[in-house]
Amino acid sequence: MSQEDQSIKPNLRRCLFQPVTHCIFELDGLLIDSERLRNDSIQKILDPFGHTYGFDLKMRCMGKPESEQVDLIVNTYDLNRYDFEHQLKLLSRGEYARLKLLPGVERLLKHLHDFNIPMAIGSSSCRNSFEAKTRRYSRLFDVFHHVVLSGSDEEVKKGKPAPDIFLATASKFNESPEPSKCLVFESSLLGMEAALAAGMQVVLVPDPLVSMRSSALATLRLKSLESFRPQYFGLPPFLRSS
Known part of the structure; x- marks a missing residue:
């Protein structure tokens, strides 16, 4: 309930x-607040392709192991997996220092x-x-x-x-x-x-x-x-x- x-x-x-x-x-x-920062990073990667990281896909990703989240995103937008993971890793490194409780x-x-x-x-x-x-x-x-x-x-x-x-x-x-x-x-x-x-x-x-x-x-x-x-x-x- x-x-x-x-x-x-x-x-x-x-x-x-x-x-x-x-x-x-x-x-x-x-x-x-890592989900917010991760969503921002993913959107930055998608921007040059004209894609929007929509709410429905975010909800499908939340709670899944990180590798499965990547699978969902690259398959949805037909992205190169290696390039996506590389960019996400670089963006995440800079954001971890800004994570807040x-x-x-x-x-x-x-x-x-x-x-x-x-x-x-x-x-x-x-x-x-x-x-x-x-x-x-x-x-x-x-x-x-x-x-x-x-x-x-x-x-x-x-x-x-x-x-x-x-x-x-x-x-x-x-x-x-x-x-x-x-x-x-x-x-x-x-x-x-x-x-x-x-x-x-x-x-x-x-x-x-x-x-x-x-x-x-x-x-x-x-x-x-x-x-x-x-x-x-x-x-x-x-x-x-x-």
């Missing part, structure tokens, strides 16, 4: 969710870490790009128990919307929690589908243009992580001063 941030009363909303013990986060478009991220991660809530990342990135994207915030990202990347880790046989990425991530926690005890934070519809297929609840923070109908299966839909209330899922609430 999906609800906007303020669409139901707090005392009713708490009844809709099940308590969890572990949290799994996507990276791109949820924790850092998205609203509410730092507060939430520090809060969960302070209360010893186990956290991990389950992302579609590959290892090299993950390290480059997170280097600026390496100290903050130390709060995560582990990272699983479907773009590099062989244990993830199928990318999203298959549940492999989140099942693999959950299995690496020391406590080996049941899927129902894991809460996934996602920004893509494919990630939402993968989390639900894994038997997990999912908090979706999508692009504002994503329709309510498309995200209707999300456990909770938010405009940003600033709106997240941990206590709805049985997690320690924010302190008033935080």
Whole structure:
């Protein structure tokens, strides 16, 4: 069931969710603004050809491993794959230094870490790009128990919307929690589908243009992580001063 941030009363909303013990986060478009920068880079590559990187194609790409995203784009616009990847890599290098945390991220991660809530990342990135994207915030990202990347880790046989990425991530926690005890934070519809297929609840923070109908299966839909209330899922609430 999906609800906007303020669409139901707090005392009713708490009844809709099940308590969890572990949290799994996507990276791109949820924790850092890498999706926006990547979209800008792709559009710069397409400009000389007169193409527009449209919303529908962006949604089809979001959540997929990076190699599959490239396949979709070069096939859609009949581009040379080598040239496209080379240009994208060059543009991305300059942008990684400008990546910013998205609203509410730092507060939430520090809060969960302070209360010893186990956290991990389950992302579609590959290892090299993950390290480059997170280097600026390496100290903050130390709060995560582990990272699983479907773009590099062989244990993830199928990318999203298959549940492999989140099942693999959950299995690496020391406590080996049941899927129902894991809460996934996602920004893509494919990630939402993968989390639900894994038997997990999912908090979706999508692009504002994503329709309510498309995200209707999300456990909770938010405009940003600033709106997240941990206590709805049985997690320690924010302190008033935080």
